Amino acid sequence: MHENRLSHGNSAGSKAADLSAVKALVFDVFGTVVDWRTSVIADLSAFGRNKGIEADWTAFADAWRAGYVxxxxxxxxxxxxxxxxxxxxxxxxxxxxxxxxxxxLSEVEKDYLNRAWHRLRGWPDSVPGLTRLKQRYIISTFSNGSVQCLVDTAKYAGLPWDAVFSADIVRHFKPQAEIYQGVIAFFDLQPSEVMLVAAHNNDLRHGRSHGMRTAYVNRPTEYGPNQAKDLAAESDWDVVVDSLTELAQRLGA
Amino acid sequence: MHENRLSHGNSAGSKAADLSAVKALVFDVFGTVVDWRTSVIADLSAFGRNKGIEADWTAFADAWRAGYVxxxxxxxxxxxxxxxxxxxxxxxxxxxxxxxxxxxLSEVEKDYLNRAWHRLRGWPDSVPGLTRLKQRYIISTFSNGSVQCLVDTAKYAGLPWDAVFSADIVRHFKPQAEIYQGVIAFFDLQPSEVMLVAAHNNDLRHGRSHGMRTAYVNRPTEYGPNQAKDLAAESDWDVVVDSLTELAQRLGA
Known part of the structure; x- marks a missing residue:
């Protein structure tokens, strides 16, 4: 009963993976753990109000993120x-x-604006979910963000990471193989001892291809009201949830 | 008055360094933050009692550590x-x-014993001191320990690190230049924005040579009652304290 609950996938007919070996949960951060869009829009808007600059800050934030890939x-x-x-x-x-x-804008102001990406808030379930999961698992970032961005955001949002793993460490961005292999080696674990938690099907596809366990988190408003992708799990991920507190419940943490 | 307090070294005549730029405190762990010797002796002794093995576990622990360098x-x-x-x-x-x-001994038992180095307790002041320092600074490990050892120990001892930096990341042990330069680059800071906290004069000498700020913590019983080195600060380190709570007080955290 317990094992069945742990290994329940979203597809009723899928072969249930054994999740009892999982020791570390590694989290995509932007979108999965933090609501970057709402945070950046609010940050830019506050800056604009203080400086008396009128602009469509929502369009600005979306255009900023569109340059990411x-x-x-x-x-x-x-x-x-x-x-x-x-x-x-x-x-x-x-x-x-x-x-x-x-x-x-002065250099100091531009630097401050750029660090909007260091002042991101968690989704409402992120802190309580991570706090529970930390009792049972190693919890770590697994992000294309910089170390500094991840550390600053963790302090700002109160995210209780055990470790910060970033593209900075391996100097490769997801979805390159080096970063998936890198995080597994970082914790000196077997791939099946690491579960990737992400709101992005593509990220999970790569994680699975490296032997990691997979948890999909529905975040249907990451990109705002008109989100067009990652609106549902697109494969039989090991766990599919709507929040990190649900993930904690599903993993018995 | 405030600046003077922050920059007070142990040598009354030394030129006071400006510590106001410090953003991250990076800590030597074995000896500085955790009492590895008492922890490992207790761990080995408990194992011996459970298995009915008689041995001089204190001598065993000291001989184990003596193989480290x-x-x-x-x-x-x-x-x-x-x-x-x-x-x-x-x-x-x-x-x-x-x-x-x-x-x-079985392989499982040997592996368990080896992980005595993952089950280390902090000194009594470590958790309260780090908790205070974390409010004001990024706090990170800066250790020759493995990532896994540092993460396991942090969970075991309740050490609230913002990030785990280890020799594993740069594949060089202290006191090689790569690890000092590595931790400064890891946080994307200037050397003078990073303070090395250590109970070992040699570690601090190397940190200072790379431009880091330095804090010496007296841990006169790290090696037990007959400790022969690092019994006192041997240079005009920026701060000299007897505990991490005193460090928090000295830095106004």
Whole structure:
């Protein structure tokens, strides 16, 4: 009964994986644990109010995030040397400030704005869910974010990580093999002892291909009201939940 | 007055360093934060009692630790490929079991014994001191221990690290330059924004040579009643304290 509950997938006919060996849960962070979009829009809007700058900050935030994948892709393809997400965010920010006609910001102000990505709030279930899961498992970030962004956000949002693992450590972004293999080696575990927790089907597909266990978290508003992808689990992930507190319950933590 | 208090070194005549820029405190762990010797002796003794094995577990623990520096030295000199501290501890354990005439342990039991180094207790001031310091600074391990050892010990002892930085990440042991430079780069900070906290003068000497700020913690019983080194600060470290709670007080945290 207990094992059945632990290994219940979203597809009734799927072969249930044994999750009893899992020792570490590694979490995608942007979208899965933190509501980056609401956080960044609120941060930009507050900055604009304080400075008397009028702009469509929602469009600004969405355009900023839209530069994320192409920015990483140039690094992944080797078209440029390693640059972490803070560097990529800053390049995109400078272009967007120009595009939105926002001028005369000081270097200190631009740096402050760029760190909007270090001031992200968790979803309402994130802190209580992680706090429960930490009692039973090693819980770690597994993110394309920088170490500094992840540490700052953890302090800002109160996320009780046991460890911070980032693309910075292996100098490869998801979904490159090096980062999946890297996090498994980082904790000196077998792949089946590591569960990847993510709100993104593609991330889980790669995790599974490296032998990791998989937990899908529904976050249907990560990209706002018009979200077009990752609206449901697209495979028989080992666990499918709507929140991190539900994940804790499902794993008996 | 505040600045003077922050920058008070142990030598009254020394030039006071400005500590106001410090953002991250990185801690030597074995000896500085955890009382490895008392912990390992107690762990081995409990194992012996349960198994009915009589041995001088204090001598065993001291001999185990005595193999630590030569084991790392072979890696540092390039006489062997990278092997982390769990591997080095295990090799030394196997030799000592033989030397002490302890036979017939299973692989599971040997692995359990080796993880005595993952079940270390903090000094009495460690958890309250770190908890206070975490409010104001990023607090991280900076250790030759493995990631797994540091994460397990943190959970066991309740150490509230923001991040775990280990020799494993850079594949170099202290006091090699790569690990000092590595931790500064890991947090994307300037050297003067990082303070090394250690009970070992040699560690601090290397940290200072890389531009880090330095805090010496007196731990005169780390090696037991006959400790022969690191009985006092041997240079004008930026801060000299007897506990991590005193460090918190001195830094205004």
């Amino acid at each position: 192409p920015g990483m892709e140039r690094v992944r393809k080797g078209e440029r040397l390693w640059a972490n997400i803070d560097v990529l965010h800053r390049e995109r920010l400078d272009a967007l400030l120009d595009q939105f006609g926002i001028e005369d | 030569p084991g790392m030295e072979r890696v540092r000199k390039g006489e062997r490929l990278w092997a982390n501290i769990d591997v080095l501890h295990r090799e030394r354990l196997d030799a000592l079991l033989d030397q002490f005439g302890i036979e017939d």
